[in-house]
Amino acid sequence: MNALLNPTQVEIVNTVTERCDSCGAAAKLGVRLSGGGELSFCGHHANRHAGEIAKMANRVLVEAGFAWTGSSRTA
Secondary structure, eight states: OOTTTSOOEEEEESOOOSBOTTTOSBOSEEEEETTSOEEEEOHHHHHHTHHHHHHHEEEEEEETTOOOGGGGGOO
16 A cells, blocks of 8 residues: 555554564564564664665554654655
8 A cells, every 4th residue: 555545653652572573682663564464673773774664664663762763754
């Protein structure tokens, strides 16, 4: 579905309890994908892949205090 028709919801949460699916570090970002499924990313991987995450996610949970560079791309 087109991102203009289904905008990404970004929600600030106290903590993200999962581990990064890329490296196993503590996750700072949780993602629900538009096509189904969920992923978690540490700060490094969340910002490294911010553009792709913003395009593919329909919901993003950002840990409070973490500055995700993709938040400006989801509007």
